[in-house]
Amino acid sequence: MKHYYVNTAPWVGENHEVHEEGCHKMPSQKRDLGLHYNCKTAVAKAQETYPDADGCYYCCEPCHRK
Numbered sequence: 001m002k003h004y005y006v007n008t009a010p011w012v013g014e015n016h017e018v019h020e021e022g023c024h025k026m027p028s029q030k031r032d033l034g035l036h037y038n039c040k041t042a043v044a045k046a047q048e049t050y051p052d053a054d055g056c057y058y059c060c061e062p063c064h065r066k
C-alpha cells in the first residue's frame with residue numbers, strides 16, 4: 001500500500017489534487033489520506049472533504065481527469 005495526501009490549499013481555479021508519497025509536486029499544505037492500494041480509493045476519500053478532488057497528473061495519472 002502507498003501513502004496518499006491531498007492538497008489543502010490549491011491555487012484559485014485548481015482542484016484539490018491527490019498525491020502519492022514521494023511525488024515531486026507534493027504541496028507543503030496537505031492532509032494525510034492514509035494508506036491506499038491505489039489512487040482511486042485515495043481520491044474517493046479526498047472527495048468526502050473536497051468534491052473536486054482529483055489525482056495528480058504526475059504520480060496518480062490513472063486518476064487524473066483534468
Ligand SMILES: [Zn+2]
Nearest residue numbers: 019023056059
Ligand atoms: Zn503528485
